[in-house]
Every structure is written in C-alpha cells, then in structure tokens.
Amino acid sequence: MDFEFIARHAGQFVQAAGLTLNLAFWGILLSLLIGLMCSLLIYFRVRVFSRVAKIYIELSRNTPLLIQLFFLFYGLPKIGVMISAQACAVIGLSFLGGSYMAESFRSGFEAVGKTQLEAGMSIGLTRRQLTRYIILPQAFSVSIPSLTANAIFLLKETSIFSAIALADLMFVAKDLIGMYYKTFEALSMLVASYLIILLPLSILLRWVERRVRYAEFGHTSAV
Amino acid sequence: MQSSGIQVLFEGANLSRLLGGLWVTLQIALISIAISAVLGVLFGIVMTSKSRVVRAVCRIYLEAVRIIPILVWLFIFYFGVTKALNIHLSGMFVSVLVFSLWGTAEMGDIVRGAVQSLPLHQREAGRAIGLTELQVYRYIIIPQAVRRLLPAAINLATRMIKTTSLVVIIGVVEVVKVGQQIIESNILNFPTASLWVYGLIFLLYFIICYPISLFSKRLETRWQS
Numbered sequence: 058m059d060f061e062f063i064a065r066h067a068g069q070f071v072q073a074a075g076l077t078l079n080l081a082f083w084g085i086l087l088s089l090l091i092g093l094m095c096s097l098l099i100y101f102r103v104r105v106f107s108r109v110a111k112i113y114i115e116l117s118r119n120t121p122l123l124i125q126l127f128f129l130f131y132g133l134p135k136i137g138v139m140i141s142a143q144a145c146a147v148i149g150l151s152f153l154g155g156s157y158m159a160e161s162f163r164s165g166f167e168a169v170g171k172t173q174l175e176a177g178m179s180i181g182l183t184r185r186q187l188t189r190y191i192i193l194p195q196a197f198s199v200s201i202p203s204l205t206a207n208a209i210f211l212l213k214e215t216s217i218f219s220a221i222a223l224a225d226l227m228f229v230a231k232d233l234i235g236m237y238y239k240t241f242e243a244l245s246m247l248v249a250s251y252l253i254i255l256l257p258l259s260i261l262l263r264w265v266e267r268r269v270r271y272a273e274f275g276h277t278s279a280v
Numbered sequence: 281m282q283s284s285g286i287q288v289l290f291e292g293a294n295l296s297r298l299l300g301g302l303w304v305t306l307q308i309a310l311i312s313i314a315i316s317a318v319l320g321v322l323f324g325i326v327m328t329s330k331s332r333v334v335r336a337v338c339r340i341y342l343e344a345v346r347i348i349p350i351l352v353w354l355f356i357f358y359f360g361v362t363k364a365l366n367i368h369l370s371g372m373f374v375s376v377l378v379f380s381l382w383g384t385a386e387m388g389d390i391v392r393g394a395v396q397s398l399p400l401h402q403r404e405a406g407r408a409i410g411l412t413e414l415q416v417y418r419y420i421i422i423p424q425a426v427r428r429l430l431p432a433a434i435n436l437a438t439r440m441i442k443t444t445s446l447v448v449i450i451g452v453v454e455v456v457k458v459g460q461q462i463i464e465s466n467i468l469n470f471p472t473a474s475l476w477v478y479g480l481i482f483l484l485y486f487i488i489c490y491p492i493s494l495f496s497k498r499l500e501t502r503w504q505s
Contacts (some may be wrong), residue, residue, distance in 0.1 A: 119438065121445035123456070124482045131463075132475035135285070200423040210449035220449060227351060234359055244360045247352055255347050 060159030062242050066233060071248050073229045078254065080223075081212045082144065084150030085165055088211060090202070091151055092158025097188070099159070102168045110159070117156035123217050130221040146218045149207045149276060156208045201269045203263035212255065227252050285472030289480060293428070294462050298477070302484055306348070308375045309441045309454070316383025317433070323384050324391020325417070338388070345385040346465070351446050353378045358450040371452040374460035379440055386436050394422060394429035428502050434496035437488045455481055 068134060094109040097103075117125075124151040140148065168193050177191040220226035226247055232242035289295055327338045345353070357374045369377075398421060406416040448456040459477040466473045 073445040115490060115493075116486060119442070119493055120482050120485045123448075124478060124485060127456070128482055130377075132478040135472040135475040153445040204332045216351040217446065227355070230355065239364045240359050244356055247355070248348060251348055251352060253311040259347065 058243070059239060059242055062237070063100055063246060064076065066242075067228075067246065068105060068227045069233075070226060070246050073224055073226045074250050074254060077212075077218070077225045079214050080146045080150065080218065081215050082227075083147045084154060084215070085208050085211050087147065088158045089208070091155030092160075094167060095155060095159040095182065096162035099163065100192075101133060101184075101271050104167035104257055114156040114159055117152055119162075119261025122149055122153045122214050123220055125152055126217065140222050142223050145221055146215070146223055153214065154211045158204060159212070161200045161203040165196030165198075165273065167193045168199040183256055198269050204268050208262065209255065209259055212258070213251075214255065216251075235240075285470050286476050288462065288466050288470040288473040291466070291470075296321045297458050298455060298460065298480065298484075299378040300454065301455035302481075304372075304452065304454040305444045305447070306441070306488070308372065308379065308447060308454070309437075310315075311376050311384065312379035312383055312444075313437050313440055315380040316436075319380070319386020322392050323388030324395060327388055327392040328395050342385045342389055350378065350382055350443055351449065353382065354386040354446060354450050361373065371447060371450045374450060375444070375452055379444065382437065384441055387433060390429045390432045390436065393432075393488055394425040397428060398424055400443045431496045431503075432499040434492060434499070438492050438496075441489055453499050455484065 095114060098107045098110045101107075126145060128143045129149055130142060133140065173195065174187065174192055177187045182190065215225060216227050218225045219231065222228075230243045230247040233246075234240050237243075289298075321337065326334060327342075329335055329338075348356075351440065354374060357378055358369065359373065364371050398439075402420055403416055406420040411419065445456060446456070448454055451457075459481055463473045463477050468474075
C-alpha cells in the first residue's frame with residue numbers, strides 16, 4: 058500500500074465526496090417533495106392527477122437509474138433538450154427517488170386509523186386541517202424508517218453518476234486505477250470514502266428513527 | 281434522411297442485437313437470483329441461530345454488503361480481487377458473483393424476518409408432537425414463512441434485474457453496451473439514435489419488471505386477508 062500516493066490524491070476524493078453529497082442532498086430533497094405530493098394526490102384520489110402519479114410511480118420503480126440517466130443525458134439533447142450533467146443527475150435521482158418516497162408516505166397514510174380521521178371530522182376540522190394536524194404527523198412517524206432507508210439507498214445510487222461523466226467518487230477511483238494502476242490504493246480510498254459518508258449517516262438516521270417513532274399513536278401502550 | 285430516427289431500431293439486425301443483449305442481462309440476473317434464493321434461505325436460517333458469534337458474523341456480512349454501493353463491489357472484484365490474486369475474471373463472472381453475494385445477504389435478511397415473525401409456539405408445538413428439528417422446518421416453519429417472505433423476495437428479484445444494468449460499467453457486453461454500439465455506428469445516418477435506443481431499453485426494462493412487481497403486489501394483498 059502506497060500511503061504517499063493516498064495522501065497525494067486524498068484531496069480529489071474529498072472534492073468528489075463533496076459533489077456526491079451535494080447532488081444527493083438536492084436529489085433526496087426533491088424526492089421527498091415529489092413523493093409527498095404524489096402520495097397526497099393518490100391518498101385524496103384527486104382526479105386525473107392521481108392517475109398520473111400512479112403511472113409515474115410504476116414507470117420510475119420498474120426502470121434502472123442508469124437507463125434513466127442515459128436517456129436524459131444522451132437521448133434528450135437529440136431533440137434539443139440540453140441538460141447539464143449535474144442537473145441530469147439531480148433530475149434522475151429525484152425521478153427515481155420520488156416513487157420510492159411516495160410508497161413510503163403511502164404506507165404511512167394507510168397506517169393512520171380510520172377512527173382518527175372520524176374523530177378529526179367530528180370536531181369539525183377541514184380537510185386541510187385534518188391533513189396537517191391528524192394525518193401527516195402520524196403518517197410521518199410510521200414512514201420514517203422507510204424514508205431514511207430510501208435516503209441511504211439514493212445516496213448509494215449516486216455511485217452511478219460517473220457514467221454520465223460526473224467526477225464523483227467512482228469516477229476518481231476509476232481514473233486513478235486507469236492512470237497509475239494503483240488499484241488497491243484507489244479502491245481502498247473509494248471504500249473508505251463511502252464508509253465515512255454512509256456509516257455516520259446510517260447511525261444518525263437510526264437515532265432519528267427512534268426519536269420520531271415516539272410520536273406514533275399507541276406508542277406508550279405498546280411498550 | 282434523418283427525419284424519423286426511430287427507424288434505427290429496425291435497421292439491419294439492430295433490434296435482434298438489442299434483444300440479444302437484453303438476454304445477457306437477464307442471464308446474469310436469473311443465475312444470480314437462483315443462487316441467492318438457495319443460499320439466501322440457508323443464510324436466513326443461520327441468521328436465526330442461537331449463537332451470538334454466528335449472528336454477529338452474519339450481521340457484519342449483511343451490513344458490509346449493504347453499506348457499500350453495488351457498483352463499488354463490482355469494482356472491488358473486477359479490479360481489486362483479480363489483481364490481488366493475479367487471476368483474470370470475466371465481467372460476466374464478477375457480475376454473477378457480486379449479485380449473488382448481494383442477493384444472498386438481502387434474501388437472508390428477508391428470510392430471517394419471516395422466520396422470526398412466526399410465533400414461538402408453532403415451533404414448540406412441532407417439537408411437542410415429536411418432530412425432529414429438520415421436520416419442524418420442513419413442515420411448520422418453511423411453509424408459513426414462505427407466505428410472509430414471497431412478496432419481499434419478488435421485489436428483491438426486480439431490484440436485482442434493474443441493478444444488472446450496472447454491469448456495462450465493468451465491460452460486460454449487454455443491452456446497454458449493444459445500444460451504445462448501435463448508436464455509435466449509426467451516428468451519421470441516424471443522429472437521433474441515442475434517444476430511441478435508450479428509450480427502447482428503458483421500455484424493455486419496464487416491460488420485464490412491471491409484471492413481476494404487479495405479481496408481488498397481488499400476492500401481498502391476497503395473502504394479507
């Protein structure tokens with residue numbers, strides 16, 4: 058193991074990790090928004106839009122991110138739609154993630170008991186209030202475990218971005234292997250980078266999960 | 281003529297070549313799914329072991345597979361292991377190996393969840409009527425656990441099929457690679473080829489995965505009642 062080599066190129070990995078995290082952050086944020094919107098449309102059976110949301114979810118869940126990215130990055134420019142690699146990455150990631158988040162929110166909504174809704178209606182809440190004060194808080198605490206799992210999943214999916222020429226962690230590692238033939242050093246740094254990003258995050262999210270589940274209806278009696 | 285780029289798909293043997301590439305992808309997926317199904321069940325049962333050490337070792341394996349992206353695992357085996365052992369492994373072999381390792385871990389976790397969700401008295405009742413440990417699994421645990429794990433296992437299968445699209449990055453000539461070849465060789469006649477080729481591949485994946493996930497959803501709703 059050539060530690061001097063590692064020290065010399067560590068900066069590249071830090072930079073790449075920054076790019077990965079930046080793109081993942083926007084991708085995950087947009088995924089959450091898309092997912093919440095879609096799941097609300099479906100939950101309230103909004104005409105036409107709930108259909109569109111369902112079709113979108115099936116399309117996005119049953120196709121690989123790599124193909125989605127290739128279509129956005131190499132296909133669309135041919136009909137005049139030019140999107141930068143970074144924008145492609147964020148669009149692709151949120152296109153994929155939106156459906157996963159929607160499914161997580163949906164299972165949360167379904168877990169809110171019917172009696173809860175009826176109680177809310179009987180004290181005269183409007184539909185918006187019902188959503189804001191009764192449905193979302195309870196649904197959210199049920200969805201949290203799978204939402205956080207999705208976030209980690211999406212963060213890992215960013216490793217594909219190198220395929221559309223973004224200088225992410227994979228890209229740097231491949232570059233170093235190709236240029237200097239320092240396979241072990243490059244791969245070790247690659248694995249270390251992902252561990253440094255993902256390990257603390259998964260521990261943090263597990264902690265958040267425990268905290269938020271506390272709000273769940275019936276939590277106190279279950280323990 | 282470049283008015284209708286979609287024609288590139290029907291030019292010469294392009295369509296059959298793409299489908300041939302898809303078959304390579306599917307082969308990798310099917311072999312890995314078969315291996316994962318068998319090893320995953322065994323791994324899942326091992327994970328329910330009483331021994332703390334065994335459980336910890338299983339847990340480390342599962343978490344290690346989970347926390348590192350699959351693409352990184354493909355790189356580790358394709359570039360790292362081959363260099364360390366000074367051997368040559370084909371991209372195809374590495375793909376099947378990595379997908380099986382991943383599938384076994386995930387499948388094992390699904391099996392573990394299903395087995396542990398069965399009430400303890402089922403196992404005890406089996407023992408009480410004098411079944412051997414093997415018979416308890418054969419007649420009591422497995423039939424009941426299968427119902428609980430099948431929807432999740434089918435979901436895993438679609439995830440694996442989708443993820444096989446990554447193998448193009450370690451040089452396996454599958455559907456995406458064939459698509460790239462077609463795009464490049466038709467760049468003069470059909471400048472818009474990439475739109476249609478990637479569009480078609482997108483659709484092909486959907487056509488394969490959608491029925492499977494529909495099936496899993498149906499099983500889930502049917503068995504819930």
